[in-house]
Amino acid sequence: MKDYKTIPAAELRETAYQLYADGQNGLMSMFANDERQLNGNYAIYCLFSVGKSMQVIKAVLKDKGKLEFPSITPKISGAAWYEREIYDMFGLKPVGHPDLRPLALHENWPQGIFPLRKDFNSQTPVPTAKKEFPMAGVEGEGVFTVPVGPIHAGIIEPGHFRFSQAGEDIIRLDAKLFFLHRGIEKAIEGVPIERAFYQVERISGICTIAHSLSYCQAIENIAGVTIPLRAQYLRALVGEMERLYNHVGDIGNLCAGMGFAVGIMAGARLKEDIMRVNEALTGHRFLRGMVVPGGVRLDINEQLSSEIRSMLDKLMPDFDEMIELFRGNDAFLNRVETTGIVPRQAALDLGVVGIGARASGVDVDIRRDFPYGCYSALQFDVPVYTEGDVAARLWVRVDEVAQTVKLIRQILEKMPQGSLKAAIPAIKPYSSGFGWCESPQGNNLHWLMVGENNTVYRLYARSAAYPNWPALTVAAPGNIIPDFPLINKSYELSYACVDR
Amino acid sequence: MLKVWKKVLATGNVTEPWEKSVPPERSRGEVVVEQHAACKGCKLCVDVCPTKAIKLYEGSPVINQKACVFCGLCVESCQDGCLKQTSNYKLATLGGSLADNTGSELKNKIRRVLGRSLHIRHLDIGSCNGCDFEMNHLCNPVYDIQQYGIDFVASPRHADLLMVTGPVTRNSTQALMMTYEATPTPKLVMALGACACSGDQIFGESYAIRGAVDAFVPVDIYVPGCPPRPQAIIHGLMLALDRM
Ligand code: SF4
Ligand code: SF4
Numbered sequence: 001m002k003d004y005k006t007i008p009a010a011e012l013r014e015t016a017y018q019l020y021a022d023g024q025n026g027l028m029s030m031f032a033n034d035e036r037q038l039n040g041n042y043a044i045y046c047l048f049s050v051g052k053s054m055q056v057i058k059a060v061l062k063d064k065g066k067l068e069f070p071s072i073t074p075k076i077s078g079a080a081w082y083e084r085e086i087y088d089m090f091g092l093k094p095v096g097h098p099d100l101r102p103l104a105l106h107e108n109w110p111q112g113i114f115p116l117r118k119d120f121n122s123q124t125p126v127p128t129a130k131k132e133f134p135m136a137g138v139e140g141e142g143v144f145t146v147p148v149g150p151i152h153a154g155i156i157e158p159g160h161f162r163f164s165q166a167g168e169d170i171i172r173l174d175a176k177l178f179f180l181h182r183g184i185e186k187a188i189e190g191v192p193i194e195r196a197f198y199q200v201e202r203i204s205g206i207c208t209i210a211h212s213l214s215y216c217q218a219i220e221n222i223a224g225v226t227i228p229l230r231a232q233y234l235r236a237l238v239g240e241m242e243r244l245y246n247h248v249g250d251i252g253n254l255c256a257g258m259g260f261a262v263g264i265m266a267g268a269r270l271k272e273d274i275m276r277v278n279e280a281l282t283g284h285r286f287l288r289g290m291v292v293p294g295g296v297r298l299d300i301n302e303q304l305s306s307e308i309r310s311m312l313d314k315l316m317p318d319f320d321e322m323i324e325l326f327r328g329n330d331a332f333l334n335r336v337e338t339t340g341i342v343p344r345q346a347a348l349d350l351g352v353v354g355i356g357a358r359a360s361g362v363d364v365d366i367r368r369d370f371p372y373g374c375y376s377a378l379q380f381d382v383p384v385y386t387e388g389d390v391a392a393r394l395w396v397r398v399d400e401v402a403q404t405v406k407l408i409r410q411i412l413e414k415m416p417q418g419s420l421k422a423a424i425p426a427i428k429p430y431s432s433g434f435g436w437c438e439s440p441q442g443n444n445l446h447w448l449m450v451g452e453n454n455t456v457y458r459l460y461a462r463s464a465a466y467p468n469w470p471a472l473t474v475a476a477p478g479n480i481i482p483d484f485p486l487i488n489k490s491y492e493l494s495y496a497c498v499d500r
Numbered sequence: 501m502l503k504v505w506k507k508v509l510a511t512g513n514v515t516e517p518w519e520k521s522v523p524p525e526r527s528r529g530e531v532v533v534e535q536h537a538a539c540k541g542c543k544l545c546v547d548v549c550p551t552k553a554i555k556l557y558e559g560s561p562v563i564n565q566k567a568c569v570f571c572g573l574c575v576e577s578c579q580d581g582c583l584k585q586t587s588n589y590k591l592a593t594l595g596g597s598l599a600d601n602t603g604s605e606l607k608n609k610i611r612r613v614l615g616r617s618l619h620i621r622h623l624d625i626g627s628c629n630g631c632d633f634e635m636n637h638l639c640n641p642v643y644d645i646q647q648y649g650i651d652f653v654a655s656p657r658h659a660d661l662l663m664v665t666g667p668v669t670r671n672s673t674q675a676l677m678m679t680y681e682a683t684p685t686p687k688l689v690m691a692l693g694a695c696a697c698s699g700d701q702i703f704g705e706s707y708a709i710r711g712a713v714d715a716f717v718p719v720d721i722y723v724p725g726c727p728p729r730p731q732a733i734i735h736g737l738m739l740a741l742d743r744m
């Protein structure tokens with residue numbers, strides 16, 4: 001997969017459509033890189049999953065030519081945000097894109113400055129522009145607009161939503177995100193890879209392990225390093241702990257979307273129990289400081305294993321009782337069933353991943369489809385539901401909690417002996433590669449190009465929430481506004497992950 | 501309904517006094533400089549720190565707690581045992597009107613007005629969401645922040661305190677300023693977490709980050725940590741309200 005199929009940008013559409021094969025092979029990610037210092041070109045990379053393999057198209061644009069390429073969004077809807085971001089950050093224009101509004105850079109950003117170009121210097125102050133940020137809506141008699149956010153009523157992350165309403169029904173949802181945009185990808189350029197890890201680990205609190213794993217595996221793939229087996233198991237352990245506390249907490253949080261206090265509190269209480277074990281194991285409630293490039297930093301002993309086991313023994317009956325409160329509860333089921341439906345075809349078109357995909361009948365899980373670490377030696381099932389509604393996303397999570405608990409028990413049982421860390425050697429400058437993992441929300445992908453002296457030349461971090469966000473704009477229309485929090489929470493998308 | 505009540509009764513009361521739970525052995529809290537340390541000035545700790553939180557001053561390391569993420573790398577790097585990681589989380593400090601120790605009129609007034617019933621508005625202006633989730637956990641039945649007369653409200657208009665997380669991003673600056681303006685006086689601001697306290701030290705210099713919260717609005721309470729645990733946040737609140 002280090003081999004890229006290199007083509008001139010003018011041929012991107014043709015080549016991408018061919019590989020896409022009317023949706024048989026999904027677009028997993030798309031991003032650009034400024035390689036003018038290396039070869040005089042900009043490059044646009046498109047990653048497709050093709051059966052059991054991943055294939056990459058690399059489309060190159062000559063610096064001196066026209067900085068544009070044929071948009072692939074007309075046929076591959078999932079490319080819409082990727083292309084907007086490429087235009088924002090590099091000024092490479094996707095010609096024929098149906099909606100080329102800014103995505104990550106807001107009205108305060110001046111025209112014609114492209115922060116991910118290599119000749120943009122972070123030290124140069126950027127003046128504050130006063131542009132308009134165009135929001136998309138629907139006009140017509142009886143249609144009105146409801147703006148919400150970026151600051152919301154609860155303790156949640158910021159985003160601005162614009163609902164176009166006809167009566168009670170939402171007919172269109174548009175969103176302005178990236179309030180949390182920290183420019184992390186630029187900030188770590190030139191930083192040694194092993195040190196930039198600490199910024200990458202902080203892209204998102206609840207996806208700490210996911211980003212750590214993708215990043216470290218990208219480094220290890222590029223360097224050709226196999227980490228010790230024990231480290232692989234310990235990484236899988238913390239990866240599953242991350243899934244567990246997120247899923248349990250998210251299930252409880254879904255109840256906040258409908259004011260069902262007993263459910264909220266039960267979820268919150270169980271999550272706290274898990275987070276305390278997280279800290280006993282790694283020294284950190286969000287599991288930071290465990291995974292490092294080359295392996296892991298901390299070992300596990302018999303006492304900690306039994307602490308994890310007894311937490312699980314206590315958790316599961318309690319969790320099952322909590323789920324029983326939902327299953328036979330008509331008032332609850334009424335709210336979640338047939339609410340916020342994303343049909344299978346829409347999920348495929350948008351390239352939705354993780355829980356969002358599996359609740360809409362798309363059977364994907366990157367732990368099974370493209371195994372990393374020790375996952376090929378572990379047994380687990382991938383739950384799939386077909387309804388595509390809030391309920392289906394809930395039941396996928398519920399079933400995954402059981403699978404994750406099963407996985408944690410297996411990992412503890414099979415934990416091999418051995419060392420914890422392999423050294424990262426000097427990497428040939430300008431080598432590049434991917435790292436990936438299944439985060440609690442779906443697959444998380446990083447692409448890294450290493451520069452001179454093991455520094456970051458370019459990192460692209462695509463979290464699960466990124467392709468899933470547009471699914472909300474499909475799920476919301478046809479529902480009433482009071483159901484939106486429920487739909488939103490059924491995806492539980494991390495804004496910090498999307499915004500970076 | 502019956503099931504719901506059964507579950508409620510079976511669970512019972514799980515709320516703890518905030519200082520009760522003791523951080524586990526591995527817990528990473530405050531890094532302290534050993535009293536009898538023999539620092540050779542090798543600067544290994546300074547070089548290894550991912551957030552530039554550590555400096556050598558008059559021959560020994562000094563840590564800027566506001567920017568420290570408690571990773572422990574400096575402790576591991578030191579060959580001479582000068583640094584030690586503890587599990588101490590009580591690191592909040594006061595600033596602004598609460599900082600001056602002369603018992604000023606304003607400080608007394610704030611404590612009189614807000615001391616027993618404090619309403620908080622959350623404001624995320626660039627966080628990784630770690631800080632925000634810990635804030636959320638204050639409302640879980642274990643920490644149950646409401647038992648102290650403290651609660652979260654939906655609008656800044658109803659708030660006495662703004663709990664701000666994250667470095668100030670370009671894209672959130674307006675939201676920060678407008679929310680601050682919308683909050684009635686007397687008001688307090690808490691900078692929650694290393695990002696809010698230190699600005700761009702966590703993620704590094706960036707076109708998208710404008711700085712720490714106190715470069716934009718006055719900050720009364722700083723709570724270090726990445727993220728600070730719920731107990732550390734409660735400690736900050738108790739310190740501010742003089743209820744320790
Ligand atoms: S603990 Fe980590 S962040 Fe804090 S001073 Fe040491 S190296 Fe720096
Ligand atoms: S201080 Fe740490 S946990 Fe809090 S927002 Fe910053 S990186 Fe996230």
